[in-house]
Amino acid sequence: MNFEEAIKKTLAFREERDWAKFHNPKDLAISVNLEAAELLEIFQWSGSDLVVSAKTDKAKEELADVVIYCIYLADALGVDLAEAVDSKIDEDARKYPIEKSRGNARKYTDL
Template identity: 55%
Template sequence: MTHIETLSQAVNQFRDERDWRQFHKEKDLAISISLEANELLELFQWKDSETVLANKQESLRDELADVLIYALMLADNLDFDLEEIIMAKLEKNRQKYPIEKAKGSAKKYTELSE
């Protein structure tokens, strides 16, 4: 069993022990991912990264965990293999951002010169 499968199983067990799957429809999970990502972002609002990293480690861990937990549940609901979809997306990004054009650049793929 992979680490991702172990994590997914633990998340599902926690959810199922509380009979919460009924509340975790795909739309609701997508909304929850966005809300938790915004809570993560809020930690940085009006502060520089160094201050947040030095003083908010527990909050950063908690909010990032919330995002990932909801993402694991959504992937499970959709019967997506996380390793497969991540590797496929990395391959798409390799095509859009070839090293020789993208290395050291923050430009979007549509802005990279030919």
């Protein structure tokens, strides 16, 4: 399934259950944050943040929840999510030119 199909399936799931009326931007933004916190919690108190093999399934589930709420929020705001991502990547490419940022973790203001 591609990204556009995933978006359509997510919105259809919500529509079939008549849940859109509960999905205002404020509550959706809160839900994105709560689900992101659940994703982060998977790694809390781990022996090594780099060891994820035993946590992949749970992380996948929480990551999906974050994306689902982002899809709902984008819909509520009238944002074309694919276009927004494309635009943001273009903006970041200008901030982080390859010749200055390759292999470098510094913020664009410090390059």
